[in-house]
Amino acid sequence: MILIQIPREPEKNFSYILADEETKTGALIDPGIPVEEYLERSKKSGIAIKYVVNTHSHWDHILGNDEAIRLTGAELITHKNSKVEGSRQVVDGDIIELGATKIKVIHTPGHSPDGICLLADKKLLTGDTLFIGECGRTDLSGGSSEEMYDSLFHKIAVLHDDIEVYPGHDYGERASSTIGSEKRTNYTLQPRSKEEFIRFMAEP
Numbered sequence: 001m002i003l004i005q006i007p008r009e010p011e012k013n014f015s016y017i018l019a020d021e022e023t024k025t026g027a028l029i030d031p032g033i034p035v036e037e038y039l040e041r042s043k044k045s046g047i048a049i050k051y052v053v054n055t056h057s058h059w060d061h062i063l064g065n066d067e068a069i070r071l072t073g074a075e076l077i078t079h080k081n082s083k084v085e086g087s088r089q090v091v092d093g094d095i096i097e098l099g100a101t102k103i104k105v106i107h108t109p110g111h112s113p114d115g116i117c118l119l120a121d122k123k124l125l126t127g128d129t130l131f132i133g134e135c136g137r138t139d140l141s142g143g144s145s146e147e148m149y150d151s152l153f154h155k156i157a158v159l160h161d162d163i164e165v166y167p168g169h170d171y172g173e174r175a176s177s178t179i180g181s182e183k184r185t186n187y188t189l190q191p192r193s194k195e196e197f198i199r200f201m202a203e204p
Contacts, residue, residue, distance in 0.1 A: 001101050001121040004041055005166060005175060008032045011060045012170045016125055018118070019047045020099030027051040027098060028074065029118065029125055030168060031064030035071060038064070051096065053077045055127025055168055056112040057084050058140075079107060081114035090116070106155055110148025111136030117156065123164045124179070130156055130165060132172025135188040138201050145201040149194045157183055 002024075004017040017038060019026030026047040028038055042049055049072040054062050062084055069076060076087040077096060090096070092107035096118075106117040108129040115136075118125040128136040129151055138145045161180025183189050192200060 001123070002026070002045060002047065003123055003166070004045070006038060006041065007170055007175075013060055014166065014168055014170055014175070015064075016166065017042050017045075017047060017049075018098070018101075018103065018120060018123075018125070019045070020101040023099030024048060025050050025098045025101075027053050027077075027096065027103070028068055028072075029053050030055055030061040030127070031068045032060070033064045033067060035064045035067040038068070039071060048072075049074045050098065051075050051077050053096070053118065054082065054084060054087075054114075055118070055125065055129075056115040057082045058112060058128065061127070061168065079105075079114040079116050081109075083114075108151035108155055110138055110144055110151045112140070113142045115151070119159075119163070122160070122162065123166060124156070124159065125166045125168075126156070127168040130182065130186075131167045131169055132165070132174060132177045132182070133186050134171055135186075145198045146194065148201065149192075149197040152189060153197075157189055 002019040006015045016029040024046045052068050052074045078087040080089040090105045094105040096103040104119040108115045111128045138148050163179045165177045
């Protein structure tokens, strides 16, 4: 599997190109603008973009959708709770196929109702659910600390420690991590009851 992490300013976003190494069939995750940079990177690697995938529908993660689709003919994939129109909608446990590479959709609401993480070959793209050393905020429209607790502790923290974490923003000391490292060092993943976590997220 091929994974290309692309930083974007000024929002400090990460976009990703994820592709099957044999067929070079790829997906563009959370595209920003200008889209041409992503297409140059994919072309240089011989990758044909088949899908545009949004980890959630906040503006900074969907900014390049229309242009990317126009230039590549790709199909847009979002969670079924997304308000982005014209997409193929997926739910928890669905599989997105890129040749022999299988991407598992994990629904992780909390930051937004349509939040998803994408798991492929021990690499987890976490969108705005989990950052390096932090988690997504829950005080925006549609956010929920209760749902974030379930997403972090019942869907992400239960994964194998060696799975690599690739977040939706460059907010941490490094660009990627592992589940094991985040469980040891990320203060939002320290053991708490759900009630304690909700109170914790309400603190300034």
